[in-house]
Structures are given as C-alpha cells and as structure tokens.
Amino acid sequence: MQSKLTQNFEKKVLFGLKYCGIDTESISDNSPLGIAVSGGADSVSLLLSLSSLFSSRILRVITVDHGIRPNEESGGDALFVENLCRSMSISCKVVKIPHGKIAKNAGESSDSLEAVARDFRYEAFFSFIKEENLCALCLAHNQNDQTETLLMRFLQGSGGEGMGGISRIRGKIIRPLLEITRKEIEAYLTERNQPWRTDSTNSDTKYLRNKIRNILVPMLNENFSGWQKALLSGAKKSMADEDFFKSSLLELECGADSSKISRQYFFSLHDALKRRLFYSLLNKKGFSSRFPFRLFEEICSWKDEKNRELTFENLKISLDSESLLFSFFTPEPFIESSFAFFLTDIGDIIENDDFIISVECLPQSEKACGQKKALLTFSPSKSGMEKVSLQVFLPLCVRSALPGDEILAGNGKRKSVLQIFSDWKIPKKLRERVLLLEEVSSGRENSLRALLASHLAFKNWIVEEAKL
Numbered sequence: 001m002q003s004k005l006t007q008n009f010e011k012k013v014l015f016g017l018k019y020c021g022i023d024t025e026s027i028s029d030n031s032p033l034g035i036a037v038s039g040g041a042d043s044v045s046l047l048l049s050l051s052s053l054f055s056s057r058i059l060r061v062i063t064v065d066h067g068i069r070p071n072e073e074s075g076g077d078a079l080f081v082e083n084l085c086r087s088m089s090i091s092c093k094v095v096k097i098p099h100g101k102i103a104k105n106a107g108e109s110s111d112s113l114e115a116v117a118r119d120f121r122y123e124a125f126f127s128f129i130k131e132e133n134l135c136a137l138c139l140a141h142n143q144n145d146q147t148e149t150l151l152m153r154f155l156q157g158s159g160g161e162g163m164g165g166i167s168r169i170r171g172k173i174i175r176p177l178l179e180i181t182r183k184e185i186e187a188y189l190t191e192r193n194q195p196w197r198t199d200s201t202n203s204d205t206k207y208l209r210n211k212i213r214n215i216l217v218p219m220l221n222e223n224f225s226g227w228q229k230a231l232l233s234g235a236k237k238s239m240a241d242e243d244f245f246k247s248s249l250l251e252l253e254c255g256a257d258s259s260k261i262s263r264q265y266f267f268s269l270h271d272a273l274k275r276r277l278f279y280s281l282l283n284k285k286g287f288s289s290r291f292p293f294r295l296f297e298e299i300c301s302w303k304d305e306k307n308r309e310l311t312f313e314n315l316k317i318s319l320d321s322e323s324l325l326f327s328f329f330t331p332e333p334f335i336e337s338s339f340a341f342f343l344t345d346i347g348d349i350i351e352n353d354d355f356i357i358s359v360e361c362l363p364q365s366e367k368a369c370g371q372k373k374a375l376l377t378f379s380p381s382k383s384g385m386e387k388v389s390l391q392v393f394l395p396l397c398v399r400s401a402l403p404g405d406e407i408l409a410g411n412g413k414r415k416s417v418l419q420i421f422s423d424w425k426i427p428k429k430l431r432e433r434v435l436l437l438e439e440v441s442s443g444r445e446n447s448l449r450a451l452l453a454s455h456l457a458f459k460n461w462i463v464e465e466a467k468l
Helices: 004-019 041-053 071-088 101-107 113-132 143-155 182-191 208-223 227-255 263-268 271-285 293-300 417-423
Strands: 033-036 059-065 091-096 136-138 260-262 308-312 315-319 323-328 340-343 349-351 355-361 371-380 388-394 396-399 406-408 414-416 435-439 448-452
Touching: 004 041, 004 182, 033 041, 033 113, 041 059, 041 071, 041 182, 059 071, 059 113, 071 091, 091 113, 101 113, 113 136, 143 208, 143 227, 227 271, 260 263, 263 271, 263 323, 271 293, 271 323, 293 308, 388 396, 388 435, 388 448, 406 417, 406 448, 414 417, 417 448
Parallel strands: 033 059, 033 136, 059 091
Antiparallel strands: 260 323, 308 315, 315 323, 340 396, 349 355, 355 371, 371 388, 396 435, 406 414, 435 448
C-alpha cells in the first residue's frame, strides 16, 4: 500500500497534467505521453510518478547528453536514465551531442553556455515530439525553478513579459510539477527508495542561476519570511497582464508590417504597447540579436524630430515624415579583426565613425615611473550613448580583446573579458569592436583600465581607480 506522502505527491502530478490541459483518457499507443529525464531528482520524480499513474506502454522518455561535462559524468547520467527506464519497461531515446560542440557554439555567439545548451535540448525535444507523435512532452521544472527564474529575470532587467516566469504550456511541451517544491520531490524519492544523479555544475556559481540558488535564495530564506509566496503571486498577476498585452498586440500588428510602421500610429501608443510592438516587429523582420533597451528609448525620444536614423549591428532604423522604417544593410569593416593604437602624449586623438578618443592635460599632471598622468575622454558618435572621462597614465594602448584578458572588478577580483562579453550578450561580430584601455609599462599586474562598449549600445566597464 502506498504511503500518504506518495499518494499526495502523485495526485499533485496528476492535477498538474490536467491543469496543463491534458486529457489523461486520450493518452494511448498512438498518442503517447513523453517525459524528458536528465537523471536529476526533479525529472526522476516525474518519471517515477507518471509510471505509477500510467502504463509503461504509453510512456516515452528522452534524455539529452549535452557533452559539456566530462564524458564519464554526462554519459553516466544518460546510462542511469537508460537503465532506470529499462527496469520500468519504458522506451528511452538518448540524444548525444558531440563533446565540446555546445561550448564551441557558445564561443562563436553572444549566447551563454546555458542558452546554447537549452537551444540544442529543445531542438531534440521538438524532434522527439514529432517522431513519437506525442500528445505532450513533460518537463520537470518545479516551484523552486520558478522562483529562481523570476529572480534571475528581475536581476537581468526583464520587463513584465518576462516576470510571468516559466510558462506551464508551450505548445506540446508542458510542466506538471510547477506547483511542487524541490523539498517535496526529494521526500517522494526518499520514500520510494529511488536514487538520483547530481550535476556537479550545480554548485558552480559562475552560472547566474547557480549563484541565485546557492547564494541569493539562502539569504532571502534567512531574512525575508514568505518571499517565495509573494514572488509567485506577483508572477501570476504579471502573467495575467501579459495575456492581455498579447491579445492587444495582435490588433496592433494589423497596422504594421516588418519593414515600417506609421510614425503617427507608433508615437500615439502607450509606452507598454509601443515597446511590445517594436520588439515584435524586429522578430518578424528576422533580427535575431538582442536589441538594447537604451536604443529603443532613444527612438521613443524622436517623436518631435523630422528625420532621424540609428544603426545597430546590421539593422538600420530611420524616421521620416510618415514612417518608422526597419532595414538591413551590410556593415562596413570596423578597422580590422584585431587592432592596437597607442596614445603617447597630450593632444593625441583616435577618431572613426563610432567614437572619438582624446587625451588632455590634467590641471595637476604628474609623472610616475616615467609615465604622464592625463585625462582621457571617450565620446561615442551616436547620440544617447555614454560619454566617459577617466584618469590614465600614458603611454596607453587602445586595443581589441585578446584570449585570456582579465579586468579588475569592484570586489577586487579579476573578471574574464570574454565572460563579460557573454554576460552582456554582446554578439560575436561586435566583440572585435569593443575597446580595451591598457596602460603600457605601468609595472602593475592589472593594467587594463577600462572596457568601452557604449559606442555599440552596451555598457562600459571602468576600473574604480580610473574613474574621476
């Protein structure tokens, strides 16, 4: 006889399926139910509970070996899932991504390792749904995942559309565990005497989600009682609001195409609708990169202008007397794939279409170790971009990033420049245009004074001691 804990857990899973719109009576050999299983506690609990609720004959499992961790670890997870499914007489498909492929793709794009892995994983999921003619594919995201996602999106500056959290339904992908906590999951598996695998990267706080899970969440638990309930309640309200905006957006898009929109119509919209319409049109246009919000704000400031224009990557947005227009173009080469310029004296200037860098004398200039202290001013050519003035020692090298570059962070530790590119979502084709300021022969271990990217509509990273 099942324990009360087991019964309650499996009832919650069944309720979760029905809440996702699944007619459990329609699951059959011809329309089976799929389960994505990684070997971790969440997905193993999902597999175990669904195998208790339904015949193994109508269940299908997929597991993805991402090839990120050592072969014996990620391959061991896949083997664990295979053996577990075999013991339950459940069909299991293993998708193995060649080792290093995801890391290579992440290095060639603006996306993080996690984002690229997710893209590969979902590609495998969609193929599996089609191959097996699944009525749905169940993923094991739980309530803890939901709160972590909401915190992560808040820290990343997400708008209301992101603060609804993880969707319960995405086409044929469903998440029946979203109301179940990780504590309940582990208690269920312990009760069933079922082991699970633990991903060694879960403790690596270089990943934002892990940093939230291992540092921020414990701090919130200790200091802010009930924060999870409040956060989840707010997410449900945001999701309801977003449903309204999506229905409104369908009507708004009737008055626009992917190439242009009436300027009068665009500027008459409420800011919330204006932003959603703008980004929706970019997606329809086929612009796949992340368009900086600060550039969108600049476009919104054009309301009383006659003609304006800005470019980002290969996208040009222009305003004339009638329309706001979107078009693609072939960018001119920046300088070269790698570059280095030297500033050696007062009055030196570096100038191109994107920016001007000038060196001026400080009121009380001083020399140290043969170097002259000076005022450097960095002025992006585009309006609305951040202008920077900082104190530097000459000679100074202005160069592109190199493998292994590190810059000092506010906590006194070094941060990988390539990791900053990834965190800021700077596309690979723009990374070679980011400027690094390096003091030459400073005699100091950390000679990078700044990373300048505001001419590309991203942020600047200035070492604290260099600021005025």
